[in-house]
Amino acid sequence: MAETSPAPFFTEIARGPDGGEAHWLATRDGQRIRAGHWRPAGEALGTILMFPGRTEYIEKYGPFASDMTERGFAVLAVDWRGQGLADRALADRRLGHVDHFDDFQQDVAALMDHARTLDLPQPWYLIGHSMGGAIGLRALYEGLPVAACAFTAPMWGIRIPFALRPAARLLARFGAALGLSEKLVPTTTIEQYVQVTPFEGNTLTTDADMYAFLQLQMAKKPDLVLGGPTVQWLAQAMIECAALREKTSPDVPCVTFLGENEQIVSTEAVHDRMTRWPSGTLDLVPEAQHEILMEQLHIRTRVCDAIATHFKKHKLTQ
Template identity: 50%
Template structure:
């Protein structure tokens, strides 16, 4: 375990944050960060924060600060292929894995670090988008958490009409070829928040959070990421199909989904939460993909659900 950079200038996390390098079992280096709760605050455990695709540790500094006020430590990660973690593409613009099992190797380092730092229990998962796909697999693999809070989990991907019929065939044909690092159709190398205007963006309705993400991308472009590779797309489609065929894990769960979701498919979320016996689906009218990058009152509702999970309060299905 060695210290890694943590860009406090853009993260605005709680005091005492620290980042670490860890080497996964296959030799890929990932970055992790721990933000502690303030001394004297309630001891409610640790939130294991699983970011989405294209994301990086510093994006969640404000979230960690708000969780710290409620008595939670936060441990989060740069998954391989994004943030400051190792990337296979020399231009560092594209996110890639050959198989989603690789993310579980990163998660193993996250859990090992939690043990080494002796972080307070219980552990509660907060998983956004692609992190929700990784987190769901982790629950099936026996990850020990008091509960799971999902934000627009990637259990299906919305593909444009021209791309949809080609996605499986295109990605399958390239995923084992020298062109597996080719950019997926309909995506770009530039990070989304710098390529698109706030008006009609697909992430958030909150202009302040949008500006924060843009400012971070401008200040530290080395953290940003463009579109996925063909290999990543095939790996994601394969993983989501496998997960959809499995029963819901026996773990309390709350899933948050905006009615204006345009990135992940809502139907698989509704389907899984409908059969999750100790789960609840919360629908947010008028909100978009980045539920925890929305207004403070929306974030507060998510944090309250994390408190409920950590304290073992009953969760019933409302799907």
Template identity: 45%
Template sequence: MDAVARPASGSQGFQPAPLNRLPGEPPSPGQAFFLQAEDGLRLRLGLWQPRDAATGTVLLFPGRTEYLEKYDGIATRLAAGGFAVLAIDWRGQGLSDRLLRDPRAGHIADFADYQNDVVEIVVAADTLGLPRPWHLLAHSMGGCIGLAALLNGLPVETAAFSAPMWGLHHPRVPDAVITGLTGIARRLGRAELTAIGTGSGGTYLLDAPFRGNALTGDPVQWARLVAQAGSWPELTLGGATYAWIAAARAECRRLGALPSPDLPALIAVGGAEAVVSATAIHIRAAAWPQAQLLDLPGARHELMFEAAPVAERFLSSAVALFRG
């Protein structure tokens, strides 16, 4: 892709990066590249552009443990609809630099660090000359990062959220217990250890059976996600550290006390959501004057990778929002 191979003067030093595809997958216009963030970390971004002139750009913010390959089909569909798409592997996951000696640990010291990645996305989109208006498409942890970015002035016209992480879901463990465990871990210098109950060093997609999984009820989508995780284990991530849990809870509390951004939004949540707090999603949606809440009965966490009627309803609603 010319924009990546010959970046404009003053770019962030884009370097080609791999973007894996499973055998038999349809062609994709996507390409990936590395850039060095201002704090020295190497980040991987992916770019999908339509065949003809784009009518706008979608900034795609993935969730925890995720990687560009997972969204190749979604981004390709958006590109076929006339949008450029720019996505990222957040620091600490995918092919972006990992943050700990243990590459399996999902770690962050402060969610504010993710906003440094957001800055790099915006600078990259500007450097690449990606057409405006820009829009946000954010899933799970990406929804938490995205809401913070909107409140920081992210230059988008609309935002679509899939199961945004605006609160953690832990019905079997009281808040006081989690607070106590994370506090003890910090005091003992163990905050970078994987927290009990978050999956240790394994990969959820490879460890969990399809029956009763928390992500999707669609066997075809599940099989694709499992195939990706099995084919490219270097992209995957294990459980979250105590530091990540503490930082995530602190960020959700901080955002919960702030007003909603002044822009149109789509907020979608499944009726069988069991990864993030559905209650927090409903509270935010009710307090966002320009937001449309899309309840999807029976859907699990991965709304874009659910059964076709569910995924189509969310994606078509998001595209309608982007088109205005």
């Protein structure tokens, strides 16, 4: 079992259900990551394993945890290595870096040990957002014990402007040899996106209150800030997306939500995967951008209702 001990949990900025807790976890390769969980008031229908995207952290999912505990589910979220309060690889903690993409599976293993230690109610279900969608899909291939899964804007491919694709491929292939592995990817910033981008014209959400919520979190807890990715992260992400693309879909019931105004992940990769997932459904969400779980209330309500329905339908399949 992974070692655990109490960890800081910023209730005041999370806007989550009462009773949330966080713990430190030790991974098998010696990294310290953070996990947080919430339980519903009554008997739980199961536990949602929330796999966040790049730059994200437990407290960001407080509102989502409220949405899903109200629907009867416990929620367990994680700070992946290199973000949130988890160990970060580089001296400048704002740089988003990972040595190898499959290192995240060490975090998954520690998280699953933690879920067992907490005796979180089963069945377990997976939600993977953005980068967490790639980590989650890989975890399914590795035997993640979930009854069903859902993805929101999963990073099964990275949206790179056509004119920049040759440069991105060159960086991914030769960045290490040129000593650029730990350098910031050109066109990105060392600050977190919401710190330097006004609400008008942002690519994350059409909900002004949710955007202000994210900005407040960065202002109140600067240790959570994570800026752009390193060249090494980009190279590893591209390699992982290409490897996942070659695999058949896992035999796990799936629903994937994709905003019709998605501008961050490759929509082509999402459509391709879902056309090859026999037990999967693609749900295109009108008006929505990348942060589907942090969109306007009517969008969040529809999506959370659909997730709950999907998971309840497959409650007895585990």
